[in-house]
Amino acid sequence: MDANQQRFWMFADKADWQLDISTEYDSACRRLRLRDRRPSRPLEGSVNESATEALLLTPARAIDAFGTMAFWNPIERSVQVTGGSSVTSDPLTLFVVPSNTRVADLAMGFDDVLYLALREANPGGNAISAIGMFDPRGRWRQPNLFLLELSDFKPDRLAAAPDGGVWVLDCDARQIRRVRGLPLRDGLPPEFSATTFRPDPENSNAPRLETDASQPLWQNVSERPIAIACNAESRLALLTWDSAGKSWLHLRDASGVWAKPRELMDAGQPVSLSWFSTKRLVVLPAPRLSNSQTVLPREAIPYDPDDETSALQPGGGFLPVRDLSDAIFIQGVALPPRYPMSGNRQAALLPLSVASFVDQGTASAGVIDGEKDQTVWHRLYLEAVFPPGCGALVELAASDDPDETVVDLKWHAHLVGEVPGYSNSDGNDDRPARAVWLKDLSELPHHPGLLGETPEPGQTGLFTALVQRPGLSVRRLAGRYLHTRVTLFGTRHLTPEIAALRVYGSRFSYRDRYLAELYGEELFGDDADAAGPATGRDFLDRFLGLFESVLTPLEDRVAAAQVLMDPWSTGEEALEWLGSWIGVVFDPAFSVDQRRAWIAAAWRLFQTRGTMAGLQLALEIATGGRILRRVVEGREMEYPEGGGVTGGEILVIEDYRLRRTLATILGADLSLPDDPLLPGGLIMSANSYVGDTLILGGKEKRELLALFRDPFSSDLKTRGKEVAAEREFYARLANRITVFVHNDVTPANFPLLTRIAEREAPAHLQIRVVPASYPLLVGLASLVDVDTYLSPHPQPGLAQLNRSRIGENDFVRRAPSLDPRLSGPGWQDVPIARITGPGTVGQTSGFTLEGSSSTAPPGATLERYVWTQEMGSS
Secondary structure, three states: OOOOOOOOOOOOOOEEEEOOOOOEEEOOOOOOEEEEEEOOEEEEEOEOOOHHHHHHHOOEEEEOOOOOOOEOOOOOOEEEEEEEOOOOOOOOOEEEEEOOOOEEEEEEEOOOOEEEEEOOOHHHHOOOOOEEEEEEOOOOOOEEEEEEEEOOOOOOOOEEOOOOOOEEEEEEOOOOEEOOOOOOOOOOOOOOOOOOOOOOOOOOOOEEEEEEOOOOOOOOOOOEEEEEEOOOOOEEEEEEOOOOOOOEEEEEEEOOEEEEOOOOOOOOOOOEEEEEOOOEEEEEOEEEEEEEEEEOOOOEEEEOOOOOEEEEOOEEEOHHHHOOOOOOEEEEOOOEEEEOOOOOOEEEOOOOOOEEEOOOOEEEEEEEEEOOOEEEEEEEEEEEOOOOOOOOEEEEEOOOOOOOOOOOOOOOOEEEEEEOOOOOOOOOOOOEOOEEOOOOOOOOOOOOOEEEEEOOOOOOEEEEEEEOOOEOOOOOOOOOOOEEEEEEEOOOOOEEEEEEEEEEEEOOOHHHHHOOOOHOOOOOOOOHHHHHOOHHHHHHHHHHHHHHHHHHHHHHHOOOOOHOOOOOOOHHHHHHHHHHHHHOOOOOOOOOHHHHHHOOHHHHHHHHOOOOHHHHHHHHOOOEEEEEEEEEEEEEEEEOOOOHHHHEEEEEEEEHHOOOOOOOOEEEOOOOOOOOOOOOOOOOOOOOOOOOOOOOOOHHHHHHHHHHHOOOHHHHHHHHHHHHHHHHHHHHOOEEEEEEEEEEOHHHHHHHHHHHHHHOOOOOOOEEEEEEEOOOOOOOOOOOOEEEEEOOOOOOOOOOOOOOOOOOOEEOOOOOOOOOOHOOOOHHOEEOOEEEEOOOOOOOOOOOOOOOOOOOOOOOEEEEEOOOOOOOOO
8 A cells, every 4th residue: 555545456366467469468577568569460371282192291300419410312212411511411211111112200319319211112012110219329230220119100290309219200190109218339239248237128228119198189080190200398289170170289398298289370281390499390381383483482480379269370580481492491409490501501590670560459458446436546657668659558447346247337538649630739638648668667656667777758667647538527436346358559560568557546626625615516417427528636646646756756755664674675776875884794705685685684693693603694695595484382592594504515514513524534523422423323234344434432442553553663652643633633623613615506606605604704713615516515424414415427428628527527529520520530441349258257257248240331352350468368
């Protein structure tokens, strides 16, 4: 409520608006705007049915990260690659498929595998239906093409799945299945003795075809599946045609649920579709006949599958294609999608930088219940952006009957920005109210607003208008239920955007509150609703509203002055001033949120400064944490949460508590009840090893020392050295604190944590901040949540010079290029050595290694083997 006890209702979220086909809610910036639309450009001629049917039998090309394309050569029955070599552009043959077999589709997978859909070339011959798998990284070489044979399934189209494998479409059976798994790496498994325990099966993730339990919701029995595509969020799209030539889109979400199919309007009966982004699809229209000539499409047509409409209209933007060879997208895993050009060339599908929006659209808001009959609706505010030429028509209607139909309501217009049909100089008495721009971010006291943009006069920021009924004798709008609808107007290249619409009521009238009754309104009922000039009393009421519109926000700011004293609500510019009240000095590297959290926790930081608790709290806040409050057993408790200390990224240890170290601690006192490293006492185990989990008492210490004493020195002298060493060891552990910082913490924050630790640590202690490069801290025998921190295992990457560490995460591996010529000029001259030997050997007997399974490059033979060392019984 404001200072006058007026409530407000706000429309700002997607659920608050009922959109028509021309408006949309942009969830990224949380604004209502006009929908982007492809300009109406009718396709030339009619669909060339023969060319389209030929395309349905044409496999897509596949592309890798280097821009190398793999394609099917039906004449030579081979899969060839081109585009990867700067020396020659001639295609290179990867492999030849079995006889009477053709490639129905190609797709490059997210798992760096080239997948092929193989089926019979001529019906009735001896051919196989299979999924071929070729590894550009050379993980398996014999054979270089792995075949997963299919018995009752004929693959037609493929779509790479982000978690590995491919989706496979059988157009004849109208089924979609999934291929998962990979062959074992080359040389695995090695030979083992018959008595060696081995897994069964050897490859637990062998290639296999899985039946998907969920299948598309077909419109009718004549619906024909055409193509599939999958995005990086595991969202699968299926394109179909019906008998009338209409195109339909079926969507399957990551959980396996298929949505009801929707028609693709103006799609031109496409043969191929692809994901342009994780939220948008594109199709290529089929070839068309125009003046007896075959015309290929000159643009791709985008669609927004999340549109909540029964039919999908083309999206905005212009996506041109040039010199197109086939209206089929190239299948790769990188965005944007690519299309084939003549001469075995390819290009990325890129939009022209010209936005295209519809010029008008309407969105309705829900019905507001003022909870009192004859509620007088007072004022509306909009946080919005109105570029030049754009505007909004806000229409309001009030009634005391919630079931009154929209047709029966009397709507009253309020103008914001430039609205067609209304002039700023219009002098008619029934002209609508026009909103004015305010320089404030929000009328709410000390609120930063929802736009997040710098106000610009007349275009960006806060707009307000007094709610009224133009053209009537009494202009105030009264009724318990308020209906709201907004019509947006754009320029086709620009659109207005509304972040929030707020309506206030019931009206606090200066005239009725502060003036004598003789100034009050005298017309009611039908007389007040009569058309004509406004009464003098009504004009006075609205005139005084000008002053109220200025004074009420001022009163609100004064009444809400405590907001400026709250670190979580005060402005960013006031944080230094607020901190100076209590002597808080911020580290220059602190972000705005860290400064707010530091002020909020200042009282606790001052109370605990110089203690372990204070040091941990300071590090917690410096890494994004804060103090939260929780009611436990009727009492409000405070605790830190959200930072590096409670999250495990930072571990603070008093060195004297390190009872378990890399060297055995002798004679340790294990009776400390509050030692976090020894919860519940110590359990001695027969599996303990010195230097690992074994902590020795007095008797065990003497026995152990006897084993390692110097036999040439006297017992007294040796004992003296032992005592001195023990004292020196314990002295080094006293008055010291170690702060372990995991590699999850941003390196730029490490100097900040060092400064905080040195400033907040007790003055009499030495402190050191140590980076930990591995996500597991061990005192030595680990206690989970005490001195152990586990983080998700990072995905291995390619080894990089001066960055990667040997044996830690990164791999040295061949890049997944379809064209082996990228490996260098001598790629074809390199033989592959394969060494085999017995599975097991005795301790004293010799064994033989042999290399008969080694292979020569194409066109060459192996003449001799050169061994650098011969293994013998020694």
